[in-house]
Amino acid sequence: MSNETILEVDGLKTHFYTEQGVVRAVDGVSFDVREREIVGIVGESGAGKSVATTSILRLIEEPGQIVDGEITYRDLTIVGFEEQDDGTLTPREAMLSNREMRDQVRGNEIAIIFQDPMESLNPVYSVGHQVTEFIELNRELSGGDARQEAIDMLREVGIPEPENRFDDYPHEFSGGMRQRVLIAMALGCRPTLIIADEPTTALDVTVEGQILDLVKDLQTKYGTSFIWVTHDMGIVAEICDRVNVMYLGEIVEQGPVDDIFHDTKHPYTQKLLESIPRPDRTVTELDPIAGTMPSAINPPRACRFHTRCPDARVACTEVEPRFVAVGNDADGDGDEHEGEHNDHRTACIKYDDVGYWDSVPLEKVGDRDIQYVGDRS
Amino acid sequence: MSGGTADEGVATGETLMEVDGMSKYFQSEGGFLASLRGAADVKAVDDVTFDIKKGETLALVGESGCGKSTLARTILQLHRPTEGSIRFKGTDLTDLSSREIRPLRQDMQMVFQDPHSSLNPRLKVGQIIEEPMKAHDMYDAAGRRERAEKLLESVGLEAAHYHRYPHEFSGGQRQRVNLARAFSTDPEIIMCDEPTSALDVSVQAQVLNVMKRLQDEFGVTYLFISHDMSVVRYVADRVAVMYLGHVAELAEKEALFENPKHPYTRALLDSIPVPDPRSTGERGTLAGDVPSPTNPPSGCRFRTRCPKLIQPGTYDVTREELADDAAGAALQSYDLDEPTWRNVIGFVRAVDRRSFTLENVEDSPDAVRAFLDERFFAGSTPSGEPADVIDDAARLLAEERWDEAADHLRTTFEEPSICAARRPAYVLEEDVEEERFVACHLYRDSETDSSH
Known part of the structure; x- marks a missing residue:
C-alpha cells in the first residue's frame, strides 16, 4: 500500500493518577493510519484501546493525562513534548492549543463515533436539529443549506424519509438507526479520519451487519480512513486492512489483517484467536487464556503477558520486548518479493535475539487463574 | 454423564x-386508562x-x-x-x-x-x-x-x-x-x-x-x-431460534448450523462476521427492522423481511384465513416466474421502508414508472394484472402518497400469501432419526407429521 500516512502515533503514554496509584492505561503505543484504510485496534477490556483513541482527540479527562509521546496528524502536532534541562517533559511550542484542536481537528478532520449513541445524542433536541447544528459548527454552511446537507446525510446513511424523521x-x-445518525453527523463534516469506538457492540447481529455494510460503502465513496476499536475478531477480519492487538496498555502485535490471522506471531494473539467460539465450525474444546488481565497499576515486569503466556520463559520476566519485524514473507516462499510488506511487527522476544531460547521455561503455576493482586475491578 | x-x-x-x-x-x-384506549x-x-x-x-x-x-x-x-x-x-x-x-x-x-x-x-x-x-x-x-x-x-x-x-x-x-x-x-x-x-x-x-x-x-x-x-x-446440543415471540426453528445443533432450514435462521447465521479474513462467501445482510410485538405480522412473523416469501396462489388459502383488507384482493395466482417475483417483492419492501427517493424524478406517473422499471425490474418486468398494480403504485408515488402505495402493494402481493394467511409449523423427519421443527411454509410438502 502506497497511500500516504495521515496519522502517526509514536510512543504514546496516557496515565491516570488515581488514589490507588498510577494506572498506566496506555504505555508506549505506536501505530499509524494511512489514507483510505481501516485500522483496527483490538483487545480485551482494560487493554487501553479507548484511552489510546481518545488521546488522539485529546479528550482525556482528569485524572488522566497524556504524559509522553508524539501524535501527528498530517503536519499538525496534536501531542508533542520536549525534554527540559532538568529532565522533565513539557509540551512543545508546535502543539495545538485546545482551541485549535476544537477548530481545526475535532469533527472536521477527525470525528469519533462511540458505542452508545444515546450518550452522544441529546435527548431533548430533535435528531435533525443536532445533525444540522453539528454541520454548522464544523462546516461553512448555515440555515437552509445546513439543513439540506443534514437531510442528505441522513438519507445517505439509510434513514428512510429523512424529511419526515428530521424532527423526531x-x-x-x-x-x-441512532448509530446511523451518528455516522451521518460524523460524515457530514467530511472528516479525513473517523474513530469508531465499538460502534456496533450494543447492536444485534443483523443490525450490526447493516451498519458494517454501510460503513464499507461510505468508505469506498468518500475515501475516509477509520480507526476501528473492537473486541470482536469477526469484525476485525471483515473490515480491517491493518490491525493493532493491544494487551495491558501496549501493542503486542501489528500488521496486515491476513498476517494477524494466518501468520500469527505473538502468543497473546494466538491465544486470543484460540479462545473465541466459531460461528462457522464446531469446536469441541476451547483453549482459554489462563488467569485474568493483571492491573495496569503494577503491570508485570518486562513482557506484560508473561504471567499468562504458555510460552513464557525466565527471560520474558527480565527483558523488555521491543518491536521486531516479522512479516517479510507474505507468500511464505522464504523470499521477500516486491510488493510484500514488512508491516508485520510483534513485541515478543521469541523473535528477537536476546536469549529467549537459552532461557528456562517459567514453571507451570498450575491454574494461574487464581490471582487477586489488583484484580478488584 | x-x-x-x-x-x-x-x-x-x-x-x-x-x-x-x-x-x-x-x-x-x-392501568385502566390504557385498557379503555384498547x-x-x-x-x-x-x-x-x-x-x-x-x-x-x-x-x-x-x-x-x-x-x-x-x-x-x-x-x-x-x-x-x-x-x-x-x-x-x-x-x-x-x-x-x-x-x-x-x-x-x-x-x-x-x-x-x-x-x-x-x-x-x-x-x-x-x-x-x-x-x-x-x-x-x-x-x-x-x-x-x-x-x-x-x-x-x-x-x-x-x-x-x-x-x-x-x-x-x-x-x-x-x-x-x-x-x-x-x-x-x-x-x-x-x-x-x-x-x-x-x-x-x-x-x-x-x-x-x-x-x-x-x-x-x-x-x-x-x-x-x-x-x-x-x-x-x-x-x-439443540437450538431453538426465536423471532418475535415464535420459535422459527428447533433442531440439533449440527443440523441447524450446517443446514439451516428457516430463512430467518439462515439470515442470522449469514450475518455473523467470521473471524477469518480469508473466509469465503459474502456475509449476508438482513434488511429492515423487527416489527413491533404489539402488532406483529399475521401468519409467519418473519414474512415482512423474508427473502423467500411465497407467491400468492402457490398454496391454496381460504378467504377466512386472509386479513380483511387482503380478502378483497385476490385468491388467485399470478404465476410470476421466480426472478420477477423477487423483483416485485423487493419493490414492495422498498416502498414500505422508503429506502429510495423520487427526488430527482419528474412527478408524472410515466416518469415514475420508468424510474421504477429501471431501478427494480431490470431484466424482468411483470405483465398483466401485477403490472396494473405497479402502475397504480407508480401513480400514488408520483403524488407522494407513499403509505397508500405501500398498502396497495402489500395487500396485493404479500397479504394473500400463505405466509401471511397461516402460521407455519412443520415437523420434519431428518435422516438422523431426529425430529426437527421448522415454522416455514417452504417445508409444507416435506412435512411428515402434523402433530404440531
Missing part, C-alpha cells in the same frame, strides 16, 4:  | 420439561410448543426483543404464562400455586448475565453459595459448608475462597461463584441467561468450559439463552 427525537429511533 | 441425586425416574435423554402451547402476553401500558398486549411469547430433555443443553437464540428471556422465565414460572402448560417431570407447573412451586425451585436454578450485580456484596462467597441450600432446608450447617467448599473447587476456585467477598473477584470468577450457587441445591435444570455476554472472550472461554465440565459431572440440564450464535455452537 433520539428515543424515537431504534439503536441501529 | 453421572446422574444427579434426585432423578425420580427421568433418565438422561428423556423428556424433563414439556412446554405446550405456551404464551406470555404483557400489557403494553399498565392498548394492545405485547405478545412476548406466542403459542410455543417444545420439550427439554434431561442432561441436554437447549439454547434459545434470537435478537433482542425476540422473547427468549421471557420464554425461559415463563418456563421456570418466574412469570406465569398467559396460556398453555409446562410439565416438569410430569407435573403441570401452571396448576400449582406459588407456595406449591417453591419447593420445586430446588430443582430449577438460574444464572444471570451481570456478574457484578447478581452477588450480594455484603455476604461472603461461602454464604452466597449456601443461601439456596438454607432456603430449601438442605443439610446441616457443617454439611452446607462442606458442599460449598467442594463446589468452589468444582468451578475452578479454591475452598479457601469461602471467606472472601464478591468484590475480591473478577467478572469471570464471580460468574463461577454464581455457578457454584446454582449447583448448590443439585438442581435438575439451570436457566443461564446470557451468562458470558458481559465477559471478555478469554474469560468467556474459561466459564464456558467450567459449565461443560459441571454438566458432565452432575448431569444437569441447561436452558441456555444467548444472542451469540458462536457461543451457542460451542455449548448447545
